[in-house]
Amino acid sequence: MTSQDNMSEEHLPEATHGHGGGPVVSKDGYFADPGLPPHEHRRTDIDEKAARRAERQVATWFLLSMLATVGFIASYVIFKPGPTHHVYIWPVGDVSPLNFALGVTLGISLFAIGAGAVHWARTLMSDEEHIAERHPIESSPEVREQVFADFRQGAKESGFGRRKLIRNTMIGAMAMVPLSAVVLFRDLGPLPEKKLDTTGWKAGMLLKNMNTGEPIKASDVQVGSLTFAMPQDLSEDDEDFQVRIAKDALMLVRLQPGDIKDKNSAAWGYEGVLAFSKICTHVGCPISLYEQQTHHVLCPCHQSTFDLSDGARVIFGPAGHPLPQLQIGVDSTGNLEALNGFTVPVGPGFWERSE
């Protein structure tokens, strides 16, 4: 007997004297509901020995879970925490024995409960399929009639339809109550104002080296080098350091003046020293994967690539705007300073972004 034969037999209309007992009569020439296939017994249904074996297997799973729980408690007591205790376990590598033992034992104790339950359901619980018919949701006509009658009587006795003043003021009162909740939304925070459009950079602000915390001389920045800068008034100890550096971080590079293709960009630098925002204009990742020979900057998040020799034009990837450039010059002592704030918003685009 091939499987093909097996299939056709199972799904033939004759097979509808199955256990389900659903409606089997063909109506209006449609195919009759074939119903459920006849129930086949499992070994454990007919062989008491097999059933007992399955019972022992399920119990073994549950016992394993108990042992693993005991093991969890024991490992908690036995192993010491801390980075000085570690062992090599193949193929996992160097691990803390405490973490490893806790994880393994807890995993086994949970998995064994699940595996025992599944094995129990598959071998010993009844596997006969039953059909439960849906019942109509509608109430009986008598109940419906009674409810409608009660409603009409109530409406009449309350005078809801007759006393219009009461009805309208009540609707008004109830409509206005949610306004209190809407007003409370104001407390969700101050309005965003112009925070997305502005940064901490202002004209005359010195560029501060993020490594040394000192102002940067233009002569310190060599061709091919990469330096990170922040505004002079910002310090890593400031309470709002993270908030501000997220917008103010600068990438400082120096190109041979002849290599700069964008003349406006060159004019905003100082003798080839260019300052660009470090925040990607796609979704705001900090980018500084700078290739000093190609002058490309790559964003590690979505591979947006900017050409710093060409006004940080987007040459690849999803970013929608070039990296904003900060116009810089030098003060009387040769330190680099901002000649202006950023003229376009830094970071990712937003609805109200001015072009």
Add this chain to the structure above:
Amino acid sequence: MKKLSARRRHPLAALVVLIFALAATGGLWAALAPTSSASADASQSLQVEEGKRLFQVGCASCHGLNGEGTNLGPSLVGVGSAAVDFQVGTGRMPAQQPGAQVPSKKVIYNQAQIDQMAAYVATLGSGPVIPTQDQYSGGNVASGGELFRTNCAQCHNFAGAGGALSEGKYAPSLAGVSAKHIYEAMLTGPQNMPSFPNSTMPEQQKKDIIAYVQHATNSDANPSYGGMTLGAIGPVSEGLFGWIFALGALIGTAIWIAARTPKAKKS
């Protein structure tokens, strides 16, 4: 001391001091100055001579007979001895073939030959010089970690495992790179790596970064307590592992749960 100080006004004291001073100066001059400077000059010029010979055999086909550069290789004027020591000492140079990036491979010159070539290239134009031991050892690991995350981690990964750049270029892994070579790389900016000159990253900070890199990439000093690192290259390898093994195990379990229970044979 007391005896000496008591006789310091003796008529012959000045004479004695004078004799001592003359003897010391003359002795020092005789012992050190003429011979050592002469031999240093000689060995220096010999080294440059040897380096030039090596250069013309091994490097000139791309960098030009006088290191002026061709369309195959950049000019070496002003790159300094540190750049030569790094490029040749890590096996990047001589390059096997042109391409997006010249990889590190087996070093084919010995240190003496590398020093000779470095000495020759240094004569082409002044540039960064090979650092001495005290310039790259004894850094602070903790402050190096902060500096590494600010300046290096974007390309070389938080664990120094390296990462991809654009168009086939990549930042190499820092595991096993010697302190001197890390220092030289920061100073000279080999290939597409930007340089971090002492003017914007002082020498002490370079020492700190080197200390951090050597600590973080040394599995004996800094074993991974989380077990398998999967290369510590971030979400790609971890995601791949999760999708294949964790999801595979889940699918296997689901198949087992839904599998048809074996039926007893009717006959």
